[in-house]
Amino acid sequence: MAQGxxxxxxxxxxxxxxxxxxxxxxxxxxxxIFGAFKILQINKQEA
Incomplete structure (x- = not known):
């Protein structure tokens, strides 16, 4: 009885x-960041 x-x-x-x-x-x-870099890189080539 005394034991918990x-x-x-x-x-x-x-x-x-x-x-x-x-x-x-x-x-x-x-x-x-990589996607933005690639987009900017492609836009520079087309211009």
């Missing part, structure tokens, strides 16, 4: 590797 409830089981370890969404914002910004 059993403690909860320990949490499982985190999954290995990096998260999938790591660096998505940086990749998006690089893609925007």
């Amino acid at each position: 409830a059993t403690p909860p089981p320990p949490m499982p370890p985190p999954p290995p590797g990096l998260p999938i969404d790591g660096g998505v914002v940086a990749l998006f910004l690089v893609a925007i």
Whole structure:
């Protein structure tokens, strides 16, 4: 009667590797900058 409830089981370890969404914002910004650079480069060739 004096003994308390059993403690909860320990949490499982985190999954290995990096998260999938790591660096998505940086990749998006690089893609925007690269796209703008290519558009400007093509416009200079046509002019």
